[in-house]
Amino acid sequence: MSQQWTFLTNHSHVLLCIATNPDILTRDIAALVGITERSAQRIISELEEAGYLSHSKVGRRNHYEVDPGLPLRHPLEQHLAVRTLLDAVAPNMHRPND
Numbered sequence: 001m002s003q004q005w006t007f008l009t010n011h012s013h014v015l016l017c018i019a020t021n022p023d024i025l026t027r028d029i030a031a032l033v034g035i036t037e038r039s040a041q042r043i044i045s046e047l048e049e050a051g052y053l054s055h056s057k058v059g060r061r062n063h064y065e066v067d068p069g070l071p072l073r074h075p076l077e078q079h080l081a082v083r084t085l086l087d088a089v090a091p092n093m094h095r096p097n098d
Helices: 012-021 025-034 037-049 082-089
Strands: 053-058 061-066
Touching: 012 025, 012 037, 012 061, 012 082, 025 037, 037 061
Parallel strands: none
Antiparallel strands: 053 061
């Protein structure tokens, strides 16, 4: 049986990659999620524009921070915060800004 769909979106996969490793490279996100680097960059930009992510430069690299208190976006889940998703999918992840 081939895997043609998943329960989580590429946006949530990118967010989870960054939450798990705030210093991750875009090319590594793309490889993990199974998308192009350009798509990963677009998703990161969209997440930043919406306030779910912010970044700062550390040398030549980006260091990301996730805002775990923001609500999920779909009407069926908007009563839940991002931290709920992170806790469900990566429960042992350390999040210093939580």
